[in-house]
Amino acid sequence: MPYAVIAHYRCPAQEAAQIRExxxxxREHTLKEPGNQAYEVHAEVGAEPPAFILYERYTDRAAFDAHAASEHFEKFILGIVRPLLTDRTVRFAETL
Known part of the structure; x- marks a missing residue:
């Protein structure tokens, strides 16, 4: 069953460009994963402080778990993005 992730990130204005990058x-790395079906990055319009919304879809939970264990997840999300955030909300869902 397809597995979806919706994440909402907030950050200080001075960190927004680095997080966006x-x-x-x-996204480029994730779209190459065999179990990934979508990885969309959005900048929330008019958000102060800046905010990003991610929509991700995987073939199943195991594909998401492989994604979360990837080198690029560790490098970009754990190494760069998360330390710069002021708030993070993540929701998981099964696609109907």
């Missing part, structure tokens, strides 16, 4: 690099 890391998320776009992450």
């Amino acid at each position: 890391a998320l776009l690099a992450m």
